[in-house]
Structures are given as structure tokens and as C-alpha cells.
Amino acid sequence: MSIIFDPRDPSVRTDPYPIYRRLRETDPIHQSHFGYWILSRYADVDAVLRAPGASSEFYRDRTWANRRGGPDSPLVQSVRKWMLMLDGPAHRRIRGAISKVFTRASVERLRPRIAAETARLLDAAGEGKTDLIHSLALPLPVTVTCELLGLPGSDRDQCRRWTEQISRVIDPSITAEDAVEMNAAEVEFREYVADHLKERRSAPRDDILSLLLHAEVDGGQLTEEEIIANVQFLFVAGHETTVNLIGNGLLALLRHPDQLRMLRDNPEIITDSIDEITRYDPPVQIVSRLLTEDVPLTDVTLPAGAKVMLLFGAAGRDPERYPDPDRLDLTRTGVKTLAFSGGPHYCIGAALGKLETSMMLTELLRRYSTIELTGDDLVWRPNVSFRGLQELPLQLVR
Ligand code: HEM
Numbered sequence: 446m447s448i449i450f451d452p453r454d455p456s457v458r459t460d461p462y463p464i465y466r467r468l469r470e471t472d473p474i475h476q477s478h479f480g481y482w483i484l485s486r487y488a489d490v491d492a493v494l495r496a497p498g499a500s501s502e503f504y505r506d507r508t509w510a511n512r513r514g515g516p517d518s519p520l521v522q523s524v525r526k527w528m529l530m531l532d533g534p535a536h537r538r539i540r541g542a543i544s545k546v547f548t549r550a551s552v553e554r555l556r557p558r559i560a561a562e563t564a565r566l567l568d569a570a571g572e573g574k575t576d577l578i579h580s581l582a583l584p585l586p587v588t589v590t591c592e593l594l595g596l597p598g599s600d601r602d603q604c605r606r607w608t609e610q611i612s613r614v615i616d617p618s619i620t621a622e623d624a625v626e627m628n629a630a631e632v633e634f635r636e637y638v639a640d641h642l643k644e645r646r647s648a649p650r651d652d653i654l655s656l657l658l659h660a661e662v663d664g665g666q667l668t669e670e671e672i673i674a675n676v677q678f679l680f681v682a683g684h685e686t687t688v689n690l691i692g693n694g695l696l697a698l699l700r701h702p703d704q705l706r707m708l709r710d711n712p713e714i715i716t717d718s719i720d721e722i723t724r725y726d727p728p729v730q731i732v733s734r735l736l737t738e739d740v741p742l743t744d745v746t747l748p749a750g751a752k753v754m755l756l757f758g759a760a761g762r763d764p765e766r767y768p769d770p771d772r773l774d775l776t777r778t779g780v781k782t783l784a785f786s787g788g789p790h791y792c793i794g795a796a797l798g799k800l801e802t803s804m805m806l807t808e809l810l811r812r813y814s815t816i817e818l819t820g821d822d823l824v825w826r827p828n829v830s831f832r833g834l835q836e837l838p839l840q841l842v843r
Contacts (some may be wrong), residue, residue: 595652
């Protein structure tokens with residue numbers, strides 16, 4: 446029987462791994478009923494991420510743009526400047542400018558702030574019942590992104606609301622109503638960032654916003670519109686991804702008590718553990734590409750013009766790449782997770798997202814002798830590109 450794969454199917458949301466396995470085993474280069482090729486093997490996903498003919502410029506597709514308010518809408522005009530949505534020299538230019546200011550050193554400088562914010566959130570959570578997602582995972586990344594850019598922490602809730610609206614732009618299942626809300630959020634967020642840039646122009650500070658105004662790239666600088674769009678994108682890129690990495694990570698550990706114990710006894714393995722966790726249950730499940738040239742894969746060549754969905758969750762469980770892939774094994778060696786993508790769009794914030802997650806998980810294990818799940822009916826968020834829990838109800842005992 447042929448497979449029908451629909452990422453919007455609620456059973457895929459609850460547990461995508463059985464269908465991923467069937468796809469990999471029976472139809473690894475699957476032509477879906479909605480016009481996309483679906484790739485589920487590690488080697489094929491990796492090959493497309495690195496292929497010169499794999500474009501990320503979805504905004505050029507009329508249907509895509511129209512569903513988001515049209516090519517001239519504020520949202521599409523912003524998104525077409527996001528580095529995520531650009532190819533070739535245009536991509537390298539924006540990425541080059543952002544990489545000059547968003548460096549390893551800038552991430553390291555955030556370490557004490559992340560530690561302080563983690564401690565503050567855990568102090569507030571205290572003991573007893575808590576929901577990891579709302580009380581701990583959701584507030585952390587937006588506070589850290591504000592800190593990274595030099596925006597006031599007191600604006601974090603507002604920034605989070607705008608970010609949550611705009612993030613849905615990459616969701617293939619958005620409605621016309623969503624598009625209206627997302628465009629309204631984009632306009633408000635744009636004005637907010639523009640006001641801060643104006644301030645930095647007249648009185649520069651030691652923060653990334655000020656540095657971005659002057660970052661030299663290809664002998665020029667980014668335009669104000671490009672800076673605003675990519676500031677919005679940094680919020681989007683760092684938000685749901687990190688929330689879901691913290692949530693999926695703790696859930697995976699709770700479902701593998703031996704691995705949780707190992708991490709509790711050996712907190713120094715946290716960094717490698719995060720790679721294994723992202724292989725096991727990645728926060729970003731799907732990225733898509735438009736092929737502008739033929740792309741040869743293991744057994745077939747995908748034709749120019751094809752639209753492709755890459756299933757990161759399926760690639761991470763490919764037995765050709767990882768022996769016994771359904772087992773979470775924090776001592777696994779040679780993990781080269783695709784969860785942060787690969788090729789030219791490899792995640793710039795991977796070190797930051799891993800640092801936030803490792804500090805939160807380490808501190809949870811250090812503070813509480815017992816962490817228990819208090820409900821079995823877990824509800825997953827309805828976004829098809831991201832995989833994350835609506836809530837993770839816990840009982841915390843010191
Ligand atoms: C912690 C979990 C995170 C995960 C799983 C993750 C995942 C990803 C993935 C899959 C992509 C590439 C998408 C594609 O190839 O089309 C990406 C790109 C990107 N991410 Fe992350 N990310 C995380 C955290 C962050 C953070 C904290 C930031 C910054 C605040 C960030 C900034 C970026 C940027 C700027 C890009 C675009 C790179 C480009 O297009 O050249 N990410 N991320």
C-alpha cells in the first residue's frame with residue numbers, strides 16, 4: 446500500500462517517528478499529494494542542504510507570498526530580506542554582516558546573564574507542580590535575544606508576542622486570518638526596532654544593534670530595512686527552536702531515566718548530550734527547498750523546479766547513519782546532527798541555543814532530586830515545521 450504523508454495530520458504531530466520509518470524503508474524519496482518531494486534518509490537530506498541548486502527563496506513563489514498577504518505586504522517585504530530566505534551572494538552579504546557582530550565571544554558574554562535568568566525562573570517556579578514550557582522554557586530565549594541585541598528586558602513579553610505571530614510565516618498551514626495578524630505584528634515590531642535604531646544612531650552603545658548599523662560587508666553596510674528584518678528574524682530563529690529544544694530535551698530524558706541519571710551524575714557530558722537530544726527529537730522537523738537545478742541523490746536525480754521537504758527527525762533516526770537509532774544514548778559518538786541544518790544556512794545561533802538549553806537542564810537536575818511528569822496526555826503545538834509541546838507538566842522535588 447502506498448504511503449500518504451501529511452505533516453498536518455495530528456498523529457504525525459503526536460509521534461512522527463513510525464511514519465518516518467515507513468517512509469525511509471519503503472519510499473525514501475516520496476512524491477506527496479501536495480506537490481512536495483519528501484526526503485527521509487540522512488544522506489539525501491544532507492545532500493540537498495549542501496546542493497548548489499537548492500534555493501531558500503520561497504518568497505518568490507506567488508502562491509506562497511499571496512497566502513502571507515501578497516508580495517507587497519509588510520510581512521513578505523520583511524521576510525524577503527531575512528538571511529534564511531536568501532541564496533548566493535545576497536545571502537552571504539547579510540549573513541556576513543550578522544556574523545561579524547554575533548560571534549562566539551558575544552555568546553560567551555551572555556553566559557552570566559543566561560545563568561542569572563535561569564536561576565530567576567527556577568526560583569520563581571519553586572517546588573511542586575510547574576509547567577516547564579510556560580514557566581521556564583518560553584521566557585528564557587526571548588530574554589536572551591533582547592540581551593544579545595541590547596533591547597530592554599522589560600519589553601520581552603511584547604517582543605515575544607510579536608515573535609510568536611511572525612514565526613508562523615514558515616508554517617505551510619497558515620490561514621488568511623493568520624496572515625492579517627502576522628502583518629499587523631510585523632508593522633508594530635518594525636516600528637519598535639526602528640525607534641531603537643534611531644536612538645543608537647544618535648547615541649551608540651556597546652550592543653549588537655549599534656554594531657549592526659556600522660558593520661562593513663562587501664565594502665558597504667546593511668540598509669536600515671535589512672537590519673530591522675534580520676533583527677525580527679533573530680527573534681524568530683532563536684525563539685521556538687530553543688523553547689522546543691528545552692522541552693523535547695527534558696521529555697526525552699524523563700522517558701529514559703537511565704540517561705537522566707547518567708547526566709545527573711556526569712553534568713560535564715551536557716554539551717555532547719544536547720547533540721544526541723537534537724538527533725533524537727529535533728525542534729525543527731522540516732525545512733524546505735526549491736530546486737533551481739537538477740540535484741542528484743543516492744538513487745534518483747530530483748529535477749529542477751521540484752519543491753522538497755527535508756525531514757530532520759527522520760534523518761536523525763536513519764539506521765544507515767546511526768546504529769540503533771530509536772535509542773537515546775548520551776554516550777553515542779560521531780553524532781553529526783542535522784537539527785541545526787547544514788550547508789550555507791547552518792544555524793548561526795546553534796552555540797547560543799545549546800548554551801541556554803544546557804544551562805537550563807543542568808540547573809534543573811542540580812536543584813531537584815526528583816523531576817516527574819504529571820500527565821501522560823501530552824499535547825503538541827500545531828506548527829508543522831517545529832516540534833514542541835504545548836505544556837510539560839512536572840512535579841519538582843528538591
Ligand atoms: C536551540 C535551538 C535551535 C535550533 C534547533 C535551530 C535550528 C536552525 C535551523 C534548522 C536553521 C536553518 C534552516 C534552513 O536551513 O532553512 C537555522 C538557521 C538560523 N538560526 Fe537557528 N536554531 C536554534 C537556535 C537559534 C538561536 C538561539 C539563534 C539566534 C538567536 C538562531 C539563529 C539562526 C539564524 C540567524 C539562522 C539563519 C542562518 C542562515 O540562513 O544563514 N538559531 N537554525
